[in-house]
Amino acid sequence: MRLRINIALSTLALLVVVGGGRAVAEGRRRTPEFLQRKYQNLNRKFFDNNLPPVRIEWADLTEYNRLGETYRDNDGMFVVLVDKRTNLRDEDLQDTVFHEMCHVATWRKEDDPHGSAFQGCMAGIKRKVLQDASVKAR
Numbered sequence: 001m002r003l004r005i006n007i008a009l010s011t012l013a014l015l016v017v018v019g020g021g022r023a024v025a026e027g028r029r030r031t032p033e034f035l036q037r038k039y040q041n042l043n044r045k046f047f048d049n050n051l052p053p054v055r056i057e058w059a060d061l062t063e064y065n066r067l068g069e070t071y072r073d074n075d076g077m078f079v080v081l082v083d084k085r086t087n088l089r090d091e092d093l094q095d096t097v098f099h100e101m102c103h104v105a106t107w108r109k110e111d112d113p114h115g116s117a118f119q120g121c122m123a124g125i126k127r128k129v130l131q132d133a134s135v136k137a138r
């Protein structure tokens with residue numbers, strides 16, 4: 001009986017450790033600083049730091065059914081919103097941030113915000129991501 005309690009207790013302890021670890025990782029990933037760093041890293045790596053600094057923030061875009069949103073504030077600064085309820089996997093988050101970065105890069109360059117300039121921007125990034133992956137695989 002005593003043994004059983006011990007097992008039950010250590011299972012519980014294990015659950016707490018696993019659950020706690022995940023909560024910490026999730027909490028760190030969800031900070032505004034994390035997003036800001038992500039933007040800066042991707043700007044350096046894929047845009048030669050040519051994009052302006054932006055305000056990038058987590059938001060709840062559920063009612064608009066969007067993963068991300070970019071607009072220009074009255075003070076001229078770009079604001080990038082990233083939906084916090086989706087974008088759970090790192091790959092998805094990166095895709096969303098890339099998408100919004102291409103909006104910043106091609107802002108007002110064409111009537112259709114997803115037109116050929118935007119498509120070209122996304123294609124260029126995809127090429128660089130593939131190059132990057134093949135360099136790492138070597």
Ligand SMILES: [Zn+2]
Pocket residue numbers: 099103113114
């Ligand atoms: Zn878009």
